[in-house]
Amino acid sequence: MGNESSSYRERVYEHAIDAHGYVTTKDAAEIGVPAVELRKLASRGFLDRVGHGVYRVGMIPRSDRDEFAEAVELVGEDAYLRADTVLALLNLAPVNTRAIRVGTPHRVRRSLPREVEVVHEELPAADLTEYEGIRSSRIERALLDSRGIVMVDRLNDATDRAQREGYLSASAARAVREQLRRGNGVKESTVRTAKGRGKAVIKAGGRSSKEAVLKAEKTVAAVKGGNKK
Template sequence: MAGETKYRDIVREIALDQYGYVTTRDATEAGVPAVELPKLAARGGLENVAYGLYRVPDALPTPYDQFAEALLRVGEGAYLHGESVLALLGLGDVNPRRIKVATRRRARPRLPAFVELTKVRVGASARFYEGLASQSVADALLECRGRIETQELLNAAEQARGEGLLTTAEWQRVRKEIAS
């Protein structure tokens, strides 16, 4: 019983740093045997969300939970993409129906309807906003051309610049490319 309590504490600590979620991989890297997670779930200490993904049931909900879940479902190397980055940061009037997640590697997880998976080229890089891997704001704004009105994108870019999410060089590049 003492071992279970210790494992529960370790798993809980990991989950609270990830919006309430923990993967089997995270737990095993922290020294919790993989067989303990289903046991904790059976006793109510965790909820099984998907294969290898669990949630602490008493984690306080945040606006970022579904973004974190989408990234963890896709797995290592995944990051938010396009409109999802803008939605995460509250830039512009963006409310996508699905969370766009990009990955550089081949991934075939079973995904719920709220997640859209995109394979991207090797050169793309990710940044972290609110602790979640994401496409840079500049690249996300440019990615949304043709799907979001030009003026709305310019307003979002101005808001991002005001919030310190774009450097001067990024701001100038985004403004120029969106307007053209």
């Protein structure tokens, strides 16, 4: 029994070391650790319970990205960082990190920390990726979704920095700048705030960033073609 318990502990630790210290009951099931064993590890002090079905290995050192990883885990399956929170994660722009914006295609009814703002939306797979081991919207999408939250000058600066640091190709960066200049693309509407569950923006919509970038690239190409005449 002791060896089995030790094996569960090792599996949880090996998973958590690559996940900013976090493990969920879903993660545990995937690595062969029953939920009841997570609760036992928590009762013995190996794990700290941070929310519904979410635990953290206490011995793993914390970093300045933990709050972002924790927010995504707390919102639940298929959640991801979005808009200016992605810029904050990658240190691309000086933004207000008091609000951690998390998108999800699912309804969220659980209690969340006040700083976690949930947006109910379903992004195309092409608009999603991982940065720093945390599921996020792609930087093109994040920049466009940040309009109305971050000043356009700062978004242009963030686009430049994203290009320099390899997050955007030159053509994608040009397309984002064109979208920022034109003010077209994804628009967000606040429908309601979920009381007692932190801030919640429930509905968002618009074309995917990939479609927006393609449209802007065509516009840039057309302008260049016209200038040559």
